[in-house]
Amino acid sequence: MTIENALDGAIKTIPDCVAGGYVDLDTGFLLSARTVSNHPAEVLNTVAAATKDLFQGPNIVMIEEMFKKVRGKEGQGGHYFQDMLIFSENLIHVFLRTTEFPDHVICYVCRKSANVGMVLMKARQSVDSVTGALSGRRVTARV
Secondary structure, X not given: OOXXXXXXXXXXXXXXXXXXXXEEOOOOEEEEEEXXXXXXXXXXXXXXXHHHHHHHOHHHHHHHHHHHHHOOOOOOOOOOOOEEEEEOOOEEEEEEEOOXXXXXXXXXXXXXXXXXXXXXXXXXXXXXXXXXXXXXXXXXXXX
């Protein structure tokens, strides 16, 4: 399965999902994007850059280090923030850091009318098939 097919499958199962993407935080590149309508490349690339800032901006890194220090995990690798939800005027934006590739984030955009709990559950269920597609593993989708 390709990453595009995995994202297409997830978009079909996540309630009111209108777009999905896969971002490499190290490079800030959007490795794949699928939408139900066409969007200019500039918009998609801006989303990738914003996702990088959201997870690796200087203030976020500082907060992560503070939390690690308070919890006695100072100097250890890994990231404190894993998933983020952002509610805009008309949309729900879901950002999921992957376990297999900690510097990769899967993004989904859904209409605000969607049930947030179902959106988050279905989005989380898609992570294995999306990362499996990227790593070339055969994964049975749980979506």
